Amino acid sequence: MTDVKLSLDQAHDLAMRCLRQAGCDERNARAVADTVIAAERDGAQSHGLFRLPGYLASLKSGKVNGQADPKADRISPGVVRVDGDMGYAPLALEVGREPLAEAARENGVAALAIVRTHHFAALWIETSALAEMGLATFAFTAYMPAVAPAGGSKPFFGTNPMSFAWPRRDHPPMVFDQASAAMARGEIQIAARDGHEVPVGAGVDANGNPTTDPNAILAGGAQLAFGGYKGAALALMIELLVGPLIGEATSVEAGRRDSKDGGPPTSGELMLAIDPARFGAVGFEDHAEALFAELLSQDGVRLPGDRRHGNRQSTPQTGIAIPQALFDKIQTAVRRG
Amino acid sequence: MTDVKLSLDQAHDLAMRCLRQAGCDERNARAVADTVIAAERDGAQSHGLFRLPGYLASLKSGKVNGQADPKADRISPGVVRVDGDMGYAPLALEVGREPLAEAARENGVAALAIVRTHHFAALWIETSALAEMGLATFAFTAYMPAVAPAGGSKPFFGTNPMSFAWPRRDHPPMVFDQASAAMARGEIQIAARDGHEVPVGAGVDANGNPTTDPNAILAGGAQLAFGGYKGAALALMIELLVGPLIGEATSVEAGRRDSKDGGPPTSGELMLAIDPARFGAVGFEDHAEALFAELLSQDGVRLPGDRRHGNRQSTPQTGIAIPQALFDKIQTAVRRG
Numbered sequence: 001m002t003d004v005k006l007s008l009d010q011a012h013d014l015a016m017r018c019l020r021q022a023g024c025d026e027r028n029a030r031a032v033a034d035t036v037i038a039a040e041r042d043g044a045q046s047h048g049l050f051r052l053p054g055y056l057a058s059l060k061s062g063k064v065n066g067q068a069d070p071k072a073d074r075i076s077p078g079v080v081r082v083d084g085d086m087g088y089a090p091l092a093l094e095v096g097r098e099p100l101a102e103a104a105r106e107n108g109v110a111a112l113a114i115v116r117t118h119h120f121a122a123l124w125i126e127t128s129a130l131a132e133m134g135l136a137t138f139a140f141t142a143y144m145p146a147v148a149p150a151g152g153s154k155p156f157f158g159t160n161p162m163s164f165a166w167p168r169r170d171h172p173p174m175v176f177d178q179a180s181a182a183m184a185r186g187e188i189q190i191a192a193r194d195g196h197e198v199p200v201g202a203g204v205d206a207n208g209n210p211t212t213d214p215n216a217i218l219a220g221g222a223q224l225a226f227g228g229y230k231g232a233a234l235a236l237m238i239e240l241l242v243g244p245l246i247g248e249a250t251s252v253e254a255g256r257r258d259s260k261d262g263g264p265p266t267s268g269e270l271m272l273a274i275d276p277a278r279f280g281a282v283g284f285e286d287h288a289e290a291l292f293a294e295l296l297s298q299d300g301v302r303l304p305g306d307r308r309h310g311n312r313q314s315t316p317q318t319g320i321a322i323p324q325a326l327f328d329k330i331q332t333a334v335r336r337g
Numbered sequence: 338m339t340d341v342k343l344s345l346d347q348a349h350d351l352a353m354r355c356l357r358q359a360g361c362d363e364r365n366a367r368a369v370a371d372t373v374i375a376a377e378r379d380g381a382q383s384h385g386l387f388r389l390p391g392y393l394a395s396l397k398s399g400k401v402n403g404q405a406d407p408k409a410d411r412i413s414p415g416v417v418r419v420d421g422d423m424g425y426a427p428l429a430l431e432v433g434r435e436p437l438a439e440a441a442r443e444n445g446v447a448a449l450a451i452v453r454t455h456h457f458a459a460l461w462i463e464t465s466a467l468a469e470m471g472l473a474t475f476a477f478t479a480y481m482p483a484v485a486p487a488g489g490s491k492p493f494f495g496t497n498p499m500s501f502a503w504p505r506r507d508h509p510p511m512v513f514d515q516a517s518a519a520m521a522r523g524e525i526q527i528a529a530r531d532g533h534e535v536p537v538g539a540g541v542d543a544n545g546n547p548t549t550d551p552n553a554i555l556a557g558g559a560q561l562a563f564g565g566y567k568g569a570a571l572a573l574m575i576e577l578l579v580g581p582l583i584g585e586a587t588s589v590e591a592g593r594r595d596s597k598d599g600g601p602p603t604s605g606e607l608m609l610a611i612d613p614a615r616f617g618a619v620g621f622e623d624h625a626e627a628l629f630a631e632l633l634s635q636d637g638v639r640l641p642g643d644r645r646h647g648n649r650q651s652t653p654q655t656g657i658a659i660p661q662a663l664f665d666k667i668q669t670a671v672r673r674g
């Protein structure tokens with residue numbers, strides 16, 4: 001089956017049309033479409049139009065509020081809390097962005113707690129946006145139980161990504177966004193579909209034994225964290241930061257709430273933004289550039305995020321390609337209204 | 338060779354005597370001895386009396402200031418900066434602890450940047466201290482080049498540990514402290530001495546090829562980060578946080594400064610403390626306890642740090658045991674004056 005080629009504008013229009021028809025008002029549609037197309041622009045198809053059917057299903061089921069009106073509230077000098085009004089996260093993040101940046105510039109460091117949203121997007125889009133404003137930024141979120149704790153054999157943690165972005169003067173930010181899980185769930189599902197094995201360390205079977213059989217991981221087993229107990233410790237940290245700390249659902253709680261309509265249950269996100277200009281170090285930008293230059297002087301090394309930045313340069317000219325099957329699925333969703 | 342048994346008080350006295358004789362004033366000696374004995378108390382021998390000869394050598398060589406008078410300065414509402422006056426980190430951390438806690442309670446989140454110190458201790462001791470005060474706390478530090486970047490083959494990152502501690506009401510804090518390196522350098526050295534192989538993923542040889550030969554890693558090769566490129570991304574993040582952000586040495590810079598006297602070159606540390614009470618979540622403590630309880634309901638699972646907490650209960654009664662060779666080495670250092 002061939003791919004369907006779209007310009008970024010066409011892809012954005014398509015997403016907007018679908019989201020409006022599924023019940024989004026203009027602001028919510030635009031915030032989600034911007035996020036989805038930013039992922040496509042950067043070559044991250046797994047967070048691009050591929051997710052649109054999930055967005056649409058959960059809007060149509062009424063679980064997600066397409067008319068959400070998120071409000072930012074600076075509840076402490078260094079803490080901005082956004083009530084997402086049960087909408088998708090992108091608009092809540094947009095509403096929180098300036099208040100977070102302002103609090104970080106005033107204090108040196110500040111937090112943004114996003115609650116009562118449905119989170120379905122990549123974190124790097126938002127950490128990059130803050131880094132473009134000169135702030136070093138962390139983001140954390142949790143999702144649904146998929147990853148076993150160290151020593152355990154049952155799904156408990158979400159795939160629990162963490163992103164970090166560092167601002168650069170004459171370059172796009174250095175940014176990474178990585179799951180606590182060793183492998184993306186989608187990759188394991190694809191291996192199962194295609195009859196391939198997965199690497200050792202990807203997961204355990206229902207008895208808690210390491211396995212390379214993707215079906216054993218998906219049916220009764222569990223994924224594993226990257227790097228063994230160390231990745232699992234990060235996954236636990238992320239549960240605490242986006243669950244108890246901000247008063248949102250941990251992954252196991254989200255799993256209990258899940259309505260299985262293809263969209264995500266309610267969850268939260270924590271961001272921490274740091275203004276390097278408030279830390280008293282002279283020449284921090286040059287110092288970081290010297291670090292990057294020396295790092296890149298090793299053969300074979302590149303900075304995290306560089307592939308995405310490369311795509312960001314080219315896709316505005318080349319456009320993007322999505323599988324015909326996905327395009328048809330989206331078109332059907334539009335027609336069904 | 339048998340071990341030498343010491344009570345915690347005897348071990349503390351021994352450390353104090355050595356440190357005073359090596360040029361520490363009372364405050365500096367006590368801060369370092371407290372940290373070293375806290376590690377012994379918790380069963381973390383690698384950061385206990387085992388490190389004392391290194392502390393002593395770098396005090397005697399004059400590299401480290403045993404009379405350091407660290408000063409805390411709140412340079413932004415959410416940023417405390419401590420100039421360590423070229424002493425060992427424990428006193429600088431002690432001086433920064435209350436100001437950090439105060440700033441975190443006022444703002445919800447605050448940072449502590451420690452500069453101009455020599456860092457040789459475990460991070461979990463300090464993150465636990467903050468968590469005992471009710472604050473969720475991160476700490477990061479870098480050291481000397483040991484770990485290759487993703488795709489590279491030469492030491493660039495330090496073993497770069499990160500610690501996180503979460504406060505609990507009726508329990509010691511949940512705390513982890515883990516290197517970005519897949520294996521501790523000491524473990525690789527021991528494998529080399531004993532003629533054992535190390536696991537795949539521990540390091541590469543001088544040509545950048547994966548190897549299980551510890552000698553190939555130590556002689557011209559490099560250690561690897563845990564979990565491949567994901568651990569390497571964390572190691573890079575830590576370099577940025579404790580180098581450019583706070584104006585201290587990155588690992589490659591520390592390596593250039595190293596005087597090879599057995600003690601660490603100058604480096605910095607970043608801590609981030611969060612006051613959960615300022616985040617607007619109701620019942621965060623109970624929420625976290627429910628998460629821990631459900632986690633521990635899986636067979637084979639325990640919380641990070643639990644082994645150390647167990648040791649903390651028992652060592653005050655049982656005392657500790659150190660190898661005769663280490664005891665002799667310390668005694669010789671005392672006699673030499």
